[in-house]
Amino acid sequence: MNFQFSEEAEALRDEARKFLAAESGREKARAVMNGDATHDAALWSRIAELGWTGLRIPEAHGGLGLSVLELCVLAEEVGRALSPVPFTSSVLMATELLMASGHEATQAAWLPKLADGSAIGTVAWMEGDATRPDGTPKLSCSGDRLTGAKLPVADGLAADFAIVTARGEAGALVIALVDLSATGVSRSACDTVDLVRKSAKIVFSDAPCTVLARADEAERLRARHLQGTAVLLAFEGLGSADAAMEMAVDYAKERVAFGRRIGGYQAVKHRCADMYIKNQLARSHAYYGAWALLTGAPELALAAAGARVAAIDALQFAAEENVQLHGGIGFTWESDCQFFYRRGRLLALNLGSRTFWSDQLVRALEQRNTDLAA
Numbered sequence: 001m002n003f004q005f006s007e008e009a010e011a012l013r014d015e016a017r018k019f020l021a022a023e024s025g026r027e028k029a030r031a032v033m034n035g036d037a038t039h040d041a042a043l044w045s046r047i048a049e050l051g052w053t054g055l056r057i058p059e060a061h062g063g064l065g066l067s068v069l070e071l072c073v074l075a076e077e078v079g080r081a082l083s084p085v086p087f088t089s090s091v092l093m094a095t096e097l098l099m100a101s102g103h104e105a106t107q108a109a110w111l112p113k114l115a116d117g118s119a120i121g122t123v124a125w126m127e128g129d130a131t132r133p134d135g136t137p138k139l140s141c142s143g144d145r146l147t148g149a150k151l152p153v154a155d156g157l158a159a160d161f162a163i164v165t166a167r168g169e170a171g172a173l174v175i176a177l178v179d180l181s182a183t184g185v186s187r188s189a190c191d192t193v194d195l196v197r198k199s200a201k202i203v204f205s206d207a208p209c210t211v212l213a214r215a216d217e218a219e220r221l222r223a224r225h226l227q228g229t230a231v232l233l234a235f236e237g238l239g240s241a242d243a244a245m246e247m248a249v250d251y252a253k254e255r256v257a258f259g260r261r262i263g264g265y266q267a268v269k270h271r272c273a274d275m276y277i278k279n280q281l282a283r284s285h286a287y288y289g290a291w292a293l294l295t296g297a298p299e300l301a302l303a304a305a306g307a308r309v310a311a312i313d314a315l316q317f318a319a320e321e322n323v324q325l326h327g328g329i330g331f332t333w334e335s336d337c338q339f340f341y342r343r344g345r346l347l348a349l350n351l352g353s354r355t356f357w358s359d360q361l362v363r364a365l366e367q368r369n370t371d372l373a374a
Contacts, residue, residue: 020081032084038158048117061111079239086155094121124150141166146204156200194346231289237311244340282314305361
């Protein structure tokens, strides 16, 4: 197996890092956190101009038609910069799910708009319980009408459409797309721990929708989407974890206590080393997941669960250590440490809890051992 990214992907990483360092500093995240805007619209427009919103969309629909590896690179860099834009909801989740659905009419209607950034999508699966994303939804779908609510929905106030899970006839799973400007749809702000990536509660009252998949087909589509998104979110979490670690190390090199820089104390060195080790472990899992996702390998379920768990652990550990190493200032509103801590808490529940993914990892390992023994 070759776990090296291509020269083109590495060039994209370098350009993305330079662009986001110049255009998407943490001061912009703070501006969105303290303001009424759902995201940084100017930054989102620049990202669309660069083609990032259409990175994976086929050229026939106005996109670039690149591979999932380039998408992994961008996910990591957006996570590193904590960019206050709906990249995760619209590009990593909604666009990927819409393309995987194979629903040609809906793709023709929405993919060109997603590609040029004129439309924002989101995926709305949670209904107040963020622990399991694979349960039977309470939102009901009768024919092509939805009744019920979804919350929290990341970037739900900014989105133009949402792809939702619902319960159809005889309790069968339904995956449907709903235009959020349609009649019967209402949205309100929903508070979560992350004040930069704002969420919403969306209520559907006999709202029209387009069914993308039903029953067994919907189950397969949901399973594939969960595994693919787990890998992509692992890269986003990895980028944030690296940035949190770098912030902590930089502070340790400058902060003076008792006449010497705190980075010279052995206990601080050990904490920084522990962050590095967890981040590198998460990177190994994420690269394995990217390979499995790119090639459609049978190990995808195992690789995705491993990447998801390792990324959650790495980001939460780095975010907490970053706060601790900053001392008293790290707990204040003025400190940027909170951004990584809040993002870590959000990503840990954004696609099901760590417990859920740990269970998926165990099940995948059991299945692999069974297959090897057969």
